[in-house]
Amino acid sequence: MVRFKNRYLTIQISPPGNTQCNQLVNIHSHHVYQAIRLAIKSIHGDYGLACVQNIISVKYLNPKTRIAFIRVPFGPHKLLTSVLPVIKQIDKLSVQVSVLHVSATIRQCFKFVKDYQHRHLEQLWNSLSPSERDNFKSVVLSLDVEEKSAPYLNK
Amino acid sequence: MNPVPYGYIDLNADFSKLTTKEIIRTLNLFIEYGYRVIAINTFVDMESLASQPSKPKKKKSGPMEDPVPCPHTFDIPEDISNKVELLKRVTVKYSEPGQIIKLRDSKNFKQYQVFAVQPSTLNAFSHACSTLEVDLITLSCKEKLPFTIPRKMYQVAVQRGIHFELCYADLITSTDSRINCIQASHSLSIVGKSRGLILSSGSQSFIHIRSPHEVQCVSLMLGLSHVQAKQSIQDFPRHLLQRAYGRRLGKTLFDIQTQESQDDETMR
Structure with missing residues (x-):
């Protein structure tokens, strides 16, 4: 028996302008789902919607790091990756969606996010004074943080 | 059993709302596209029959009403009926296994050659797959499928030789039914x-009838391979008709029929 394959997309939802990072707090996973549904209907029509609609789900959404995981069936996942850059709005908030990574398991997604945060920290490292460094390290690498330090989390 | 004539087979045509003139036009179109056997559908909703049992209980005296109506008969000119074989098919929609037991006593039921069911709950679906003597399981695409199809039940049904049916008229009529149909397939x-997937027309008028080659092209969209697309129109319906004949006979080794042919008369 052949296993039913999935693909997990790691996406980043970025509102325009750095100062508005915290606006994403009001967004929930069903808002993302609805936005994807509308976009895929307008681009790939009935066929695209029928392929994806039942199985797709938003597995993880972190409003602070602005990273979300989406599960798609293997095969139609190319329909979805072609649609995601076109999404303009999620729940009346104008956003820009970019695909960071495509992987086969959700574990690989978390691995990728960890590496991604590391890379971001390395870029910041030189511009920081030694006293700030430890503080920043804990802020960037822990994925659930206070609102105050959210703007420094990632790009 | 007479051998199934060579040609394409359409297992679901609904003539109940058509006039005689339109029926003849539809049949001519079928012949033009190369169909040789057409099964005319009669739909029975056991769910709605079961939901109103209070009335007949009061009138105990009258004879039991037959849940299945008589098969439709059509007066069709001979030049058309020579080219096409018309079969009678009944589709029963039911939600609980108990509802289908009434059919055993029905006299009209035995006149139908093809027996299809349309289960509307998971319980009914697994009953149809595992125990019911049935030829065809129809998945209705008018509404969203009310249950997820269990893998094991599907495999049991395929091993028993039961076929599954989708209607390609659903792909044509409206957006919702199109999405449901693609999702189901x-x-x-x-x-x-x-x-074991069969594609049939399910058409209520001649507008929705397509030629078999066009259906094969469309069915690639439904996730079938080239071979499966051909089988779903040609081989499986043929296999189904032979199996349905066997089901009506019950357990038999062979079947003897007398044939009135010209050879007999010359022998005498």
Whole structure:
């Protein structure tokens, strides 16, 4: 028996302008789902919607790091990756969606996010004074943080 | 049993709302596209019959009403009926296994050659797959499928030789039914590589009839391979008709029929 394959997309939802990072707090996973549904209907029509609609789900959404995981069936996942850059709005908030990574398991997604945060920290490292460094390290690498330090989390 | 004539087979045509003139036009179109056997559908909703049992209980005296209506008969000119074989098919929609037991006593039921069911709950679906003597399981695409198809039940049904049916008229009529139809066929291909899938017209007028080659092209969209697309129109319906004949006979080794042919008369 052949296993039913999935693909997990790691996406980043970025509102325009750095100062508005915290606006994403009001967004929930069903808002993302609805936005994807509308976009895929307008681009790939009935066929695209029928392929994806039942199985797709938003597995993880972190409003602070602005990273979300989406599960798609293997095969139609190319329909979805072609649609995601076109999404303009999620729940009346104008956003820009970019695909960071495509992987086969959700574990690989978390691995990728960890590496991604590391890379971001390395870029910041030189511009920081030694006293700030430890503080920043804990802020960037822990994925659930206070609102105050959210703007420094990632790009 | 007379051999099934060579040609394409359409297992679901609904003539109940058509006038005689339109029926003849529809049949001519079928012949033009190369269909040789057409099964005319009669739909029975056991769910709605079961939901109003209070009235007949009060009138105990009258004879039991037959749940299945008589098969439709059409007066069709001979030049058309020579080219096409018309079969009678009954589709029963039911939600609980108990509802289908009434059919055993029905006299009209025995006149139908093809017996199809349309289960509307998971319980009914697994009953149809595992125990019911049935030829065909129809998945209705008018509404969303009310249950997810269990993998094991699907495999049991395929091993028993039961076929599954989708109607390509649903792909044409409206957006919702199109989405439901594609979803249902994709879920079949996920569950068991869409084995034993039959595509039939399900048409209520001649506008929705397509030629078999066009249907093969469309069915690639439903997740079928080229071979499966051909089988779903040609081989499986043929196999189904032979199996349905066997089901009506019960357990038999062979079947003897007298044939009145010209040779007999010359022998005398």
